[in-house]
Amino acid sequence: MLLTRIGYYSDFFVYPVLIAVLGAVGVTHAGAKEAVAYIAIFLGSLALWTLLEYILHRFVLHHLPYIMEMHEQHHREVRALVGTPIWISVTLIVCFVFLPVFWLAGFATASVATSGFMAGYLWYVSVHHMAHHWHPAHNGYLYSVKRNHAMHHTDEANNFGVTSLFWDRVFRTMRRLR
Numbered sequence: 001m002l003l004t005r006i007g008y009y010s011d012f013f014v015y016p017v018l019i020a021v022l023g024a025v026g027v028t029h030a031g032a033k034e035a036v037a038y039i040a041i042f043l044g045s046l047a048l049w050t051l052l053e054y055i056l057h058r059f060v061l062h063h064l065p066y067i068m069e070m071h072e073q074h075h076r077e078v079r080a081l082v083g084t085p086i087w088i089s090v091t092l093i094v095c096f097v098f099l100p101v102f103w104l105a106g107f108a109t110a111s112v113a114t115s116g117f118m119a120g121y122l123w124y125v126s127v128h129h130m131a132h133h134w135h136p137a138h139n140g141y142l143y144s145v146k147r148n149h150a151m152h153h154t155d156e157a158n159n160f161g162v163t164s165l166f167w168d169r170v171f172r173t174m175r176r177l178r
């Protein structure tokens, strides 16, 4: 949905704080001995986000009534401040990541997993913002994700990944700009 300037940019200020606090709280709670295991949980959650990013974009943002219309608004006006309000994204992550992991594996694991998952989400919103508002140099990661996302805006049946095209390769929905 169309957000206010503060609403749109709050992701970039609030998520880094949440990621740092949850990561630190989790590791402190677990103890230094388990630090390596918690780094693995963080990275695993971050990787899981990339799959969810693909699934949400392909099947929810492009197919679910109401949400689909809001995403269409982004496709029509690429530079408008369209996004998910932070109170909705935080609530969803708490309900579908923190609480289930807390129930299954305890507070420390849930904190670190949520931190990793939020880092994935922040990576996604940052790359998506850059894809539409920045002009990166014509080499490197940012330029390649910008081109891949531009392809999605001309062909809505392909290139659902924003942070990478890994899952588009896996599910055969990848197209490159010529």
Ligand SMILES: [Zn+2]
Residues within 6 Å of the ligand: 074, 078, 128, 132, 149, 153
């Ligand atoms: Zn876009």
Ligand SMILES: [Zn+2]
Residues within 6 Å of the ligand: 057, 061, 062, 071, 075, 152, 156
């Ligand atoms: Zn789309």
